[in-house]
Structure formats: structure tokens, C-alpha cells
Amino acid sequence: MKSSLPKSPEIREQVCHTLGKYLRLDPSSLRPDDSLRDDLGLDSLQTIELVYEVESAFDIQIPDEDFGRLKTIGDVVIYLSERSHPAGNSLSVPQVTSPAKHASHPAKKTKSPGHSRKRQT
Amino acid sequence: MASRVVITGLGIVSPIGVGVSSFWKAALKGQTGITAISSFGDFPMESYRSRVAGQVFHFQLPDPSEDKFSSRVDRYAQFALAATREAIQDSGLCLAKERAERIGVMAGVGMGGMMMGERELTTLYQSQKPHRVHPNFIPTITLNSASGILALAVGAKGPNLTISTACSSSIHSIGQAMQAIRLGQADVMIASGADASITPLVFAGFCSLRALSTKYNNHPDKASRPFDRGRDGFVMGEGAGTLIVESLRHATRRKARIYAELVGYAATSEAYHMVIPREDGSDIARTVSLALKDAGVSPAQVDYVNAHATSTVVGDDVEIKGLRAVLGKRLNTIVVNATKSLIGHTLGAAGAIGTIVSALSLQTGILHPTVNYDDPDPHCALPGISNKVQKKSVRVGLVNAFGFGSNNAVLVLKKFS
Numbered sequence: 001m002k003s004s005l006p007k008s009p010e011i012r013e014q015v016c017h018t019l020g021k022y023l024r025l026d027p028s029s030l031r032p033d034d035s036l037r038d039d040l041g042l043d044s045l046q047t048i049e050l051v052y053e054v055e056s057a058f059d060i061q062i063p064d065e066d067f068g069r070l071k072t073i074g075d076v077v078i079y080l081s082e083r084s085h086p087a088g089n090s091l092s093v094p095q096v097t098s099p100a101k102h103a104s105h106p107a108k109k110t111k112s113p114g115h116s117r118k119r120q121t
Numbered sequence: 122m123a124s125r126v127v128i129t130g131l132g133i134v135s136p137i138g139v140g141v142s143s144f145w146k147a148a149l150k151g152q153t154g155i156t157a158i159s160s161f162g163d164f165p166m167e168s169y170r171s172r173v174a175g176q177v178f179h180f181q182l183p184d185p186s187e188d189k190f191s192s193r194v195d196r197y198a199q200f201a202l203a204a205t206r207e208a209i210q211d212s213g214l215c216l217a218k219e220r221a222e223r224i225g226v227m228a229g230v231g232m233g234g235m236m237m238g239e240r241e242l243t244t245l246y247q248s249q250k251p252h253r254v255h256p257n258f259i260p261t262i263t264l265n266s267a268s269g270i271l272a273l274a275v276g277a278k279g280p281n282l283t284i285s286t287a288c289s290s291s292i293h294s295i296g297q298a299m300q301a302i303r304l305g306q307a308d309v310m311i312a313s314g315a316d317a318s319i320t321p322l323v324f325a326g327f328c329s330l331r332a333l334s335t336k337y338n339n340h341p342d343k344a345s346r347p348f349d350r351g352r353d354g355f356v357m358g359e360g361a362g363t364l365i366v367e368s369l370r371h372a373t374r375r376k377a378r379i380y381a382e383l384v385g386y387a388a389t390s391e392a393y394h395m396v397i398p399r400e401d402g403s404d405i406a407r408t409v410s411l412a413l414k415d416a417g418v419s420p421a422q423v424d425y426v427n428a429h430a431t432s433t434v435v436g437d438d439v440e441i442k443g444l445r446a447v448l449g450k451r452l453n454t455i456v457v458n459a460t461k462s463l464i465g466h467t468l469g470a471a472g473a474i475g476t477i478v479s480a481l482s483l484q485t486g487i488l489h490p491t492v493n494y495d496d497p498d499p500h501c502a503l504p505g506i507s508n509k510v511q512k513k514s515v516r517v518g519l520v521n522a523f524g525f526g527s528n529n530a531v532l533v534l535k536k537f538s
Binding site: 043044045048052061063064065067 | 170330335353354394396
């Protein structure tokens with residue numbers, strides 16, 4: 001998915017807040033083109049956790065077929081923007097209540113040990 | 122010299138049959154046990170991403186006057202008890218004539234008594250009355266409640282252990298049962314595996330993990346499709362399998378029927394990731410090689426694999442990579458099938474049921490179809506995978522199981538001669 005700045009600044013702000021909190025990064029340091037896997041070093045389980053945080057923040061469910069589209073931060077923002085606009089079925093944008101912690105991200109920006117969205121079991 | 126170890130009794134509780142005979146008939150017909158989930162009562166199923174599972178519908182508890190144990194344990198252990206009773210009867214063992222100290226139990230359990238666990242948790246939180254928690258709660262949810270109740274029910278006073286390694290639990294329980302006999306710790310081991318945790322919380326957890334199939338909610342029978350291009354995650358199942366494993370000397374002395382010989386076992390860790398297999402399959406290959414070495418069998422002798430094959434995109438692919446690394450071109454000439462295509466992933470029971478299938482396949486030369494293998498995925502397609510039943514004399518079989526926690530297990534079975 002092509003990354004570009006979303007039309008909805010509130011959604012972008014909330015996504016960056018949520019992701020920054022999960023990643024322990026300054027939200028302002030996150031860029032739309034940041035790849036969840038390659039730039040942020042998330043493996044597939046961590047990506048699922050991150051999307052879970054987004055689902056919780058926006059009180060939505062993201063189906064598996066859409067989950068696979070979410071490769072970059074911009075993808076997440078655009079996806080939520082798309083979900084918020086069509087047919088007037090807007091998302092409720094939660095309030096940002098606390099600043100994200102400015103700490104170093106625990107995951108190294110190296111290739112992650114797995115990129116599948118389905119587990120082995 | 123270590124004792125030779127043989128399989129002399131089988132018992133199953135599965136979504137396609139309670140009892141080995143009905144299970145095997147259904148398996149050979151390619152009958153699927155995957156249906157829409159119906160066990161959550163009034164719970165709103167539409168909020169679950171996945172809504173299909175391999176549920177056991179035709180399981181009846183014995184009359185309490187004949188069985189004082191079943192009513193005291195959770196559904197998974199009830200399954201284990203039923204499978205074990207069948208296996209003992211099938212083996213012809215006369216427990217009254219055996220030395221109780223020489224019979225042990227190894228149970229493989231992934232989730233355990235989650236059914237009661239969820240019920241009691243709900244009771245506590247809703248009532249806020251701690252005294253409403255059932256007195257039998259702790260003995261029931263303790264992971265060794267199955268191995269414990271099996272020992273009580275049959276009077277087995279030998280080694281009694283529970284192995285919990287998620288989806289590979291009961292390959293380890295069988296492997297460790299074999300080791301106990303090899304070491305002379307027992308003459309007979311009841312090797313069982315069981316799980317029954319299709320519950321609102323556990324199922325929600327697997328949904329959140331995005332591990333389950335979600336594309337086939339309206340076509341449940343199509344949802345479990347190992348090695349097929351359209352696979353999109355595993356389907357949760359429930360059930361139990363029990364094998365009576367004993368020393369060849371003991372089996373021969375009592376003139377027992379022998380299904381197959383257990384000749385090799387390997388247990389490894391990938392030390393890699395809690396839920397993701399190493400992509401190149403190298404640790405699976407290492408596990409297969411170790412099991413073959415333990416068996417004294419060369420890769421060229423292998424002619425059947427009961428694959429772990431859960432129907433996940435990566436898992437099936439990686440398993441074939443691992444097998445190919447060891448078996449090479451041989452992999453293109455042997456039969457590989459996926460029991461989970463029929464019953465879903467029964468977690469702690471999966472390895473035991475796969476081993477029962479393998480024992481029956483070695484004995485009969487009939488190999489059940491891998492259903493829904495309609496559009497073979499070129500990454501893991503093999504000539505020996507078929508959605509039709511196959512007939513072929515097979516002498517050496519592998520049973521694979523890989524579990525969360527970076528855990529691998531492989532058994533090697535040999536046609537008895």
C-alpha cells in the first residue's frame with residue numbers, strides 16, 4: 001500500500017500515540033513509510049500485538065484479510081481513515097490521554113525472526 | 122540392550138468418531154469433523170473472527186455407577202479416560218494379572234482443564250464470592266489431572282507424568298513412554314494425549330493470535346486444508362488418543378496383538394520464537410535426523426509421514442522444507458498425509474491421534490486422504506499427498522509434531538516383524 005499522509009489528523013495522531021506507546025518511541029519520530037517489520041523490527045507476533053492495541057484504541061475489529069495489508073505505519077493510518085469515512089460509518093477517535101514514553105525501542109531494527117501472520121502451533 | 126517397544130492397544134475420542142473403529146472408517150472415507158461452533162451457548166459467535174472447529178458431539182459419559190472418575194474431571198480428562206479404557210480393552214491387558222508398579226502413565230496435555238477454569242473464573246467474578254468456587258476446581262485444572270485420573274482408574278502405580286509442550290505434547294508423552302520402557306522403569310505404559318478447550322476464552326485467544334482459519338466460516342468442512350493453496354490457518358479441535366505401549370518381551374509373553382513397533386524418538390528446541398518456526402526448516406530436519414538415528418533407520422527406508430500439517434501458511438511449508446532436507450528425493454516417492462485435515466488441530470491429542478493413524482496405516486497399508494487438498498500449494502505440494510485414500514505397503518513411518526515454545530518432536534514407527 002502506498003504510504004501518504006492521511007486526511008484525518010486526529011486518526012494519525014492517535015495511531016502514532018498508540019504505536020509510540022507500544023513501541024516505546026516518541027510518536028513524533030514515527031514516519032508513515034516506516035515498515036513495521038524492516039524499520040521497527042517487529043516480528044509477526046509483535047505486529048499482531050500492535051494491531052491489537054490499535055483495535056483496542058479504536059474499538060474495532062480488523063479482519064485477517066485486512067490485517068495482511070498493514071505493512072507500514074502509513075498503512076495503518078490510511079486503513080483507519082478508510083474505515084472512518086465510507087458510508088458515514090465513522091470511527092470514534094479516542095482522546096490522547098497521556099504522552100508516550102520516550103524510551104528506546106526494545107526491538108532492534110534487524111530482520112525479524114518471522115513474517116507470517118499465521119502461527120505454527 | 123534396551124527393550125524393544127511395541128504398540129498393542131489403541132483408543133480414540135475424535136470429532137469424526139468415538140472409538141478407533143468408527144474413527145478409522147470415517148478417516149478412510151475422508152469424512153471431516155469440522156463444523157460451525159455450537160458449544161458457546163448464548164455467546165455471540167459473530168464477534169469471533171473464526172467460527173469453526175472440530176467438536177466431539179457423540180461423547181457420552183459412562184454411568185456414574187460404573188465410573189466414579191469421569192464426573193470428577195474436566196472434559197479433556199474424560200476424553201482421555203474413554204480413550205484409555207478402549208485402548209486397554211483393545212490391548213487385551215488383564216490388569217488384575219499385571220504388577221501395578223510396572224504400569225505407568227504418560228499424558229500429553231496442551232491446555233488442560235480450561236473448561237472448568239473459565240466456568241469457575243466467571244462464577245467468582247460475577248458473584249464476587251470466593252466460597253462459590255468449586256472445591257474440585259484446583260484438582261481439576263491442575264495439568265496432571267488426566268494422568269492422575271488415568272492411574273486411579275486403572276490402578277497404574279508406575280511412573281506417572283504429564284508433558285505439556287503445546288501441540289507436540291503427546292508425541293513427547295509417547296516418546297517418553299518408550300524411553301521409560303527402554304530404561305526398564307515399566308513393562309507397560311499408557312501413553313495418552315488429550316485436550317478439550319474449545320471455550321469462549323481459549324478460542325478468543327487463538328483468534329487474537331490470528332492463528333485460526335477465518336475464510337471458511339460459511340463452509341466449515343473446507344476450513345482445514347493442509348498443503349492447499351487456499352489454507353489460511355488452523356482449525357481448533359478437541360479429542361483424545363491413547364496407546365498402550367509395552368516392551369516386546371511383555372507383549373510376546375502375553376501373546377498380544379502388535380500394531381507396530383516404536384523405534385525412534387527425538388525431542389528438540391528451536392530456541393527461536395515462541396510461536397514461529399524457523400523459516401528454513403533446519404531444526405525440523407535436525408529433529409527428524411535424530412529420530413531416525415535413534416531408530417537405526419536410514420532416510421531411504423522411510424515410506425510414510427504423518428505430518429504435523431496444521432493448515433497454517435508458514436507451518437506446512439516449513440515442515441516440507443525440513444522433511445526435504447533429510448529425505449531428499451525420497452520425499453517425492455512416499456505417502457504424506459495430514460490427519461488435521463479431518464479433525465482439526467486437537468492440540469494435546471494431536472500427536473497421539475497421529476501416531477494411532479500411523480500404527481493403523483503400517484498395519485493395514487491403507488492411508489487416509491488429506492481432505493481439501495484441492496489446489497496443491499507449489500511450495501509444499503508432493504506427489505504422495507492426496508485427497509483420495511491410498512493403498513501402499515508402508516514399513517517405516519514418521520509422526521511429526523511441533524509446538525509453541527519452539528518445540529519439536531518426531532517419532533519413528535516400524536511395521537512389526
